[in-house]
Amino acid sequence: MGNTFGHLFRITTFGESHGGGVGVVIDGCPPRLEISESDIQYDLDRRRPGQSKITTPRHESDTCEIISGVFEGKTLGTPIAILVRNKDQRSQDYDEMSVKLRPSHADATYEAKYGIRNWQGGGRSSARETIGRVAAGAIAKKILKQVANVEIIGYVKRIKDLEGMVDPSTVTLENVESNIVRCPDPEMAEKMIDLIDQTRRNKDSIGGVVECVARNIPKGLGQPVFDKLEADLAKGVMSLPASKGFEIGSGFAGTLLTGSEHNDEFYLDETGEIRTTTNRSGGIQGGISNGENIIIRVAFKPTATIGKEQKTVTNTGEETTLAAKGRHDPCVLPRAVPMVEAMVALVLCDHLLRQEGQCGLF
Amino acid sequence: MGNTFGHLFRITTFGESHGGGVGVVIDGCPPRLEISESDIQYDLDRRRPGQSKITTPRHESDTCEIISGVFEGKTLGTPIAILVRNKDQRSQDYDEMSVKLRPSHADATYEAKYGIRNWQGGGRSSARETIGRVAAGAIAKKILKQVANVEIIGYVKRIKDLEGMVDPSTVTLENVESNIVRCPDPEMAEKMIDLIDQTRRNKDSIGGVVECVARNIPKGLGQPVFDKLEADLAKGVMSLPASKGFEIGSGFAGTLLTGSEHNDEFYLDETGEIRTTTNRSGGIQGGISNGENIIIRVAFKPTATIGKEQKTVTNTGEETTLAAKGRHDPCVLPRAVPMVEAMVALVLCDHLLRQEGQCGLF
Amino acid sequence: MGNTFGHLFRITTFGESHGGGVGVVIDGCPPRLEISESDIQYDLDRRRPGQSKITTPRHESDTCEIISGVFEGKTLGTPIAILVRNKDQRSQDYDEMSVKLRPSHADATYEAKYGIRNWQGGGRSSARETIGRVAAGAIAKKILKQVANVEIIGYVKRIKDLEGMVDPSTVTLENVESNIVRCPDPEMAEKMIDLIDQTRRNKDSIGGVVECVARNIPKGLGQPVFDKLEADLAKGVMSLPASKGFEIGSGFAGTLLTGSEHNDEFYLDETGEIRTTTNRSGGIQGGISNGENIIIRVAFKPTATIGKEQKTVTNTGEETTLAAKGRHDPCVLPRAVPMVEAMVALVLCDHLLRQEGQCGLF
Amino acid sequence: MGNTFGHLFRITTFGESHGGGVGVVIDGCPPRLEISESDIQYDLDRRRPGQSKITTPRHESDTCEIISGVFEGKTLGTPIAILVRNKDQRSQDYDEMSVKLRPSHADATYEAKYGIRNWQGGGRSSARETIGRVAAGAIAKKILKQVANVEIIGYVKRIKDLEGMVDPSTVTLENVESNIVRCPDPEMAEKMIDLIDQTRRNKDSIGGVVECVARNIPKGLGQPVFDKLEADLAKGVMSLPASKGFEIGSGFAGTLLTGSEHNDEFYLDETGEIRTTTNRSGGIQGGISNGENIIIRVAFKPTATIGKEQKTVTNTGEETTLAAKGRHDPCVLPRAVPMVEAMVALVLCDHLLRQEGQCGLF
Incomplete structure (x- = not known):
């Protein structure tokens, strides 16, 4: 019941x-958008x-197929279904996990909630689920770009305690890639x-902070009081696997300033x-975009599944250890x-459609 | 269109x-709950x-009336409407604000979005809106307490750079109050x-961090993948006025650890x-409660409306200054x-009702 | 959980x-609409x-108060709360009903579902609940009129077997009133x-059919496949107390024609x-308005509460009789x-707002 | 935006x-349901x-694949995606329809709303869309059967003016099939x-009435005031292609009785x-099931696409004629x-899940 996100998009x-x-x-998705x-x-x-030496070596081509909603290269205004087949299934690596619960992973809570889980990999809690989000986000980005020239650029701001210097108002996709x-x-990279x-060789993992800027934002996006733009952004990114914190603008650091220092004149x-x-x-401001750059930061904890040995329990109630194979x-x-x-694109696109037509009638 | 929160509650x-x-x-709200x-x-x-010398001196009794949904002291299962009349309306203090936009307040964005605003005070963006949330939250707390003995205790963790030492597993409402x-x-308080x-005398304002713990949480609350418990908590508190950041558990600090250090064995x-x-x-974990204490932190920026003079503009397009009267x-x-x-109670109560009956059928 | 209707309105x-x-x-409700x-x-x-000799003699002035959402005579784009106080409360007439369940009324089902009910009158199942709908519908009508000159005119088409002759394309509010x-x-009236x-004197009740026409409808309203315009209209009117059937256009009679006779060339x-x-x-057609007049019919059963004696049971499980006082x-x-x-206005206004901005982007 | 149906299911x-x-x-879908x-x-x-001589001869095997949400034969509580590939695509039959709008079909309204349409067949407005509904309905039926032994049996009640005699309290699936x-x-069949x-040979089409009974319904299903059970049933079936009317219980005929005749003692x-x-x-009663059989009727108009020649227009604005090939x-x-x-199963299953846990807490 929680697998749907957004109201109009x-x-x-x-x-x-x-x-x-x-x-x-x-x-x-509005009709007549060119999409492929x-x-x-x-x-x-x-x-x-598997895209580089510093990511998981799991090799998947993740080739997508548009099943519906597009005709002769254009959207129909009907639902767009996109499917990516699973391929690389070395489930023998997961045999141990059918009984052993990975610490800080979703194994135990899925088992507690549903009384059943697909123990081959993360099942539904796997980051693989985000394929659907990223596919939809690509379309949302295209809509935002065409309608309002909105640019959304995310980048790694910090890995553990290594923090990069990035100017969100000028950074480009090329810089990121x-x-x-x-x-x-580049130096910090x-x-x-x-x-x-080095962490990979230690069979350990690390986390950090992703920062994301959205530029050329139309004024007026956001629906007070619950669907404030920052509230929906927070929900969106906090629903990503491994995220532990969210900030907008000055964020937690802004609490160290006085009002006269903090206010944007x-x-x-x-x-x-x-x-x-x-x-x-x-x-x-007040949950509504003011036309300045939207800047958020998201904290991602270190990946839960690691090769190091850890204490854990089995789902049949015995204490044991686990070192992920x-x-x-x-x-x-x-x-x-x-x-x-x-997620930023999905939220902005949804609010763009919500804004359209609602406030310009009278 | 954004003034509704929650699915079942x-x-x-x-x-x-x-x-x-x-x-x-x-x-x-389930029927037959005693409520007054x-x-x-x-x-x-x-x-x-106006509750103490360190809050706004605006004096409002905020007396609530239950209009519907309760009969002979018990809920009917029908909508509960609660009304608090506005009283203290010294709108002459706001005359200046009918034209001058308060920096970092919602004046300008409401004007941009709606082309109209109630400039007497904050209108809809006023913290006064949260009366409805707090009233509903009180009922949610009562449900959670009765059904599962859930305790929800919030407190000020930090004001500017003054941080209190608090143990979330033992703190009581009495301690807080x-x-x-x-x-x-007490010392830090x-x-x-x-x-x-001192800040009040300086006609300035300051912010800080509220921490909130929820104890005795049933396992299994939360609806992956978008309505993860932390995602809904983030949305809930980030929809509060002046909030700029959200953390759960280790939060941003957790990104400084390795996986082997961070994982909960x-x-x-x-x-x-x-x-x-x-x-x-x-x-x-994985968006689902694991039965341990839920602990979140929320960053609140310093209040935007201050007595100090600031540069601003009028809604008719002239640069000016403003010192709030x-x-x-x-x-x-x-x-x-x-x-x-x-907000924590509302999210937990909603997910409690969503959990009931959904996973116990087969 | 079922007390909300509509998506954007x-x-x-x-x-x-x-x-x-x-x-x-x-x-x-869009901002800047003049409303009082x-x-x-x-x-x-x-x-x-109590408006005439042929309705219930219950005398209520039903004076409404706009609590919020309107400022200096115009909507703010924020929630509009409207309150009508209850007044005429001769609850002693209902004493008998605290134990006796009225046949074909909602007494028994509310008791079964909620385990509690407000037995003073119909409680939540009373037609009095429709005050909120009618108040909101008045605003929806005004929006539709101003934006697209839409006219919505309902009238009694049939009482029991007495059927009036009415031309939906020319009928006016004045004719109806x-x-x-x-x-x-007029003759059939x-x-x-x-x-x-005569039925009233017999302490009995009768039903009939209301027909409603909506004219000057923009093409393109309706959201296939589930939120087809006729599906939302059906839900809207079938949620009214005492409604038992819904038809659009040719309705049930249309099933007696062949396709070549039925198709609109x-x-x-x-x-x-x-x-x-x-x-x-x-x-x-296909769930989407084609610009022709929308014409629906709704069957209302005879009122359940009657003065004639009927067999029934008490909520404590005894058979008895009841003649409503x-x-x-x-x-x-x-x-x-x-x-x-x-209900027609609410559905059309909601779809008008949904249509705006969604299909005109590319 | 209108392609989702139901709240909890x-x-x-x-x-x-x-x-x-x-x-x-x-x-x-609740977890641990056996499904294949x-x-x-x-x-x-x-x-x-193509299942018999009296249906369309379009031959499609409509073989379904469960893509997700099921593991080792049981539901996971995660989304169940079901895909049926399109096969029989003789689109040359549709060439004429790329310009000519079929009378009483959705061609013109889709064109008006979206400015684009998949003219190969009905596109999204095709009855083929109902495959997804029927697949989901099969699962809903299974849940209802296992949880409460609910039986849902639909049948043709009337074709044009030929009406069958059927007892809804005893009819079986075997009778229907x-x-x-x-x-x-059997005689009327x-x-x-x-x-x-004969109609097929005339290149024409006919409509009629489907009746559907749901037996062994738990008391208490339905959510007043808008999500009344009959309101959701009406919406569900009125969103089916070609439906023009909906009745529950006595329906339109019930309006010919007096209250004393109509009330269920x-x-x-x-x-x-x-x-x-x-x-x-x-x-x-009052939008809530009372435990008696739920009986509805749905009017279906004669199919719009016929072989007989009809007057129509092209989407480029010329008058012409069309005889569907x-x-x-x-x-x-x-x-x-x-x-x-x-649709009946989907509505009942949704309300079954909504009922669970909501009213049994206190």
Whole structure:
């Protein structure tokens, strides 16, 4: 009952890491948008495991098929179903996990809630579920770009204690994609890659922070009081696997300032538009976009599945230890970048459609 | 369109800071729960302005009336409408604000979105809107308490850089209410009160962090993949006025650990129950409660409306300055405590009802 | 959990027939619409009991108060809460009903479902609940009128076996309001009034059919495949008390024709617009409005509460008889007219807002 | 945005008649239900074109694949995605329809709304879309059967003016399936088959009425005031292609009775259960099931696409004529039976889950 996200641009994802496949149904995509599998595949490839030496070595091509909703290259206004078949299924690596619960993973809670789980890999709790989100996010990005020239750029801001210097108002996709860790600070990126690589060899994992900026945002997006733009953004990214924190604008650090220091003073730009001299608000005031850049940060914990031995229990109630066999992802951050971008795009696209027509009638 | 929160325990709030009143309609409250105005009034009084020298001096009694849904002291299973009339309306203080936009307030974005706003006070963006949430939250707390003995306790964890030491597993409501700043660390509370008082005299404002713990949580609450418990908690508290950040469990600090340091190892307690030795997960794994304490933190920025002079513009497009007259709240944190508790209670109660009956059929 | 209707123009009603009052919260009303209590009161008066000799003699003024969402005569885009206080409470008439279940009324099912009910009158199942719908419907009508000149006119088509002759393409509100039974066929109206009056004297009740036409409908309203316009209309009117059937266009009678007889052939009118020569479709094809008049019919059963003695049981499990004391409504049809209009207006207004902006982007 | 149905048992269908395929995602199916493709295939075969001489000759095997949500033969509690590939694509038959709008079909309204349509067959408005509903309905039926022994049996009640005699309290699936028209009155079934066959030879089409009974219904299903059981049933079946009317219990005919004739008097059965002597209410009072059989009727118009020549226009604005080539369905009623059953099952299953846990807490 919790597999749908959005109101007017509404996605429903399905699929476990093992089984027939994973995918998404997008309901509410406006008609006559040009779209093809290749529009989607780019972000799927950025999300894909095995894309570099610092991600999980699980090799999946993650090729998507558009099942419905597109005719002669254009959207019909009907639901767009996208399917990615599962392929690389070495389930023998998971045999141990059919009884042993991985610490800080969803094994135990799924078992407690549902009384059943697909123990081959993470099942529904696998990051593989995000394929549907990323596919839908690619379409949302395209809509936002065409309608309002909105640009959404995510990047790795911090890996463990290694923090990059990035200017959110100028960073480009090319900067982000210039290295495999997706940190647009080239020097720090090198260090991050080394740290991840070393962590992988230690059979351990690390986390960090993804920052995401959305530029050229129309004023007026967001629906107070519960569907405030930052509230929906928070929900979106906090529903990603491994996320533990969310900030907008000044975030937690902003609590160290006084009001007179923190407030974004207004001025009129050369076109007479109301702007703010600073952007501690992160582009949103009172739950509604003010036209400045939207800037959020998401904390991702270190991946739960590790090769190191840990204490745990079995689902039949015995204490034991577990050292995960085979593949595991030392750091999800580089792959989390397109996931965060997708959630931001989905929220913004939904609110763009909600804004349209609602406030311009009288 | 964004004024409803929750799926099975669903609230809709209404009302501006000025006008007939504010309130809430609660749909989905189970029948036969004993409820009266006094159950609700306690938390409304904790949220009320003018309750102490460190909050806004706006004096409002905020007396609630249950309009519907209760018969002979018990809920009917029908919608519970609760109304609080507006009283203290010194709108002449707001005359200046009918043209001048308060920096970092919602004035400009409401104007941009709706082309109209109730400039008497914050209108819909006023913290006064949270009366409906707190009233509904009081009922949600009562349900959670009766059904599963759930305890929800919020408190001020930090004011600016003054951080209290609090043990979330033992803190009580009495501890919290023992001082006017609602920080259960008595020594630090004194310092916080002094700092707020001094800030008030400076015509400035400060922010901080509210922490909230929910104890005795049944296992299995939460609906992957989008309605994960932490995602709904994040949305709930990030929809509160002035919130800028959300964390669960280890939060942003958890990104500094490795997986082997961060993972919560499992063990079996004396009753054979699966427990975790640590709780960096904050009581939720894979979006589903694991029975450990749920612990979240919310960052609140310093209040936007201050007495100090600031640069701003008018809604007719002229640059000017503004120093807010009369009352203003130097620090929202003490009053934010019941607001955070309410949102946590609303989310947990909704998921409690969603869990019931859905997973126990076969 | 079922007290909300609509997606973008979304109403939540509350209140029992006895207690503090009844009302509605409207979320999604566009800003800057001029609105006042008098806009709403007209339809409330048409719905009001005691308005004529052929309705229930229960005397209630049903005066509405707009609590929120309107500022200086215009909507703010925030929730509009409307409250009507309960007044005429002769609950001693209901004492018997605290134990005896009225046949074909909701007493027994509410008791079975909730284990509690407000036995003073119908409680939540009372037609009094429709006050909130009619109030919201009045606003929806005003929006539709201003945006697209849509006219919604309901009328009594049939009372028992007395059927009026009415041309839906020309009937006016004045025609409808020219007699107390709201049948725009004056001769048949006389007969209907006589029949209702005689039924009232017999301590019995009768039902009939309300027809409703909506004219000047924009093409393109409706959201396949589940939120087809006729599906939402059906749900709307079938949620009214005492409704037992719904038809659109040719309805049940249309099943007696062949396809070649039933199909509405297309032609081009003088402006080049695609029109249909007949309108057996009732203005909707494939769930989407085609610009022709939308015509629906709703069957209302005879009122359940009657003065005649009937066999029944008590809620403590004894067989008994019941002859309802005091007031009862011999025929709900005249008062059902504004209820049906309201539901039609609510559905159309919701779909108008859903249509805006969704299909015009590319 | 209108492709999702249900709240707790929630389905989203996708797919056009031509393209990759059609299907459904079911969210909210309880875990640990045994389910396989064969459970679903039975009803898909009853819905399938080409199943007999009186349906459309379009030959499609409509073989379903469960993509997700099932593991080792049991549901996981995660979304169940079901896909049926499109096969029989003789799109040259549709070439003419790329420009000519079929009278009383959805061609013109889709074109008006979306500015684009898949003119190969009905696209999204095709009855082929109902595959997803029927597949989900099969699972809903299984849940209802296992949890409460609910039986849902639909049948053809009337074809044009040929009406069968059927006792809804005793009719069986075997009775229904004993002939190709699915009317459990064998003599009338013969006449119906002859009439349909003759109509097919005339290149014309006919409609009729499907009746559906649901037996062994738990008391208490339904959520007043908008999500009344009959309101959701009405919405469900009125969203089926070609439906023009809905009745519950006494329906339109009930309006010819007086209240004293129409009311269902209560009595206590041998077990002390409150029952009604008659069932003009159709199993629902005040929007809530009373435990008696739920009986509804749905009017289906004659199929719009016919071989006879009709006047129409092109989408480029010229008047013309159209005689549909090749295949067409002379009467949708036999295939509509599983569709109606599916919608009834989906509504009941959704309300069963909504009822669980909501009213039994205190």
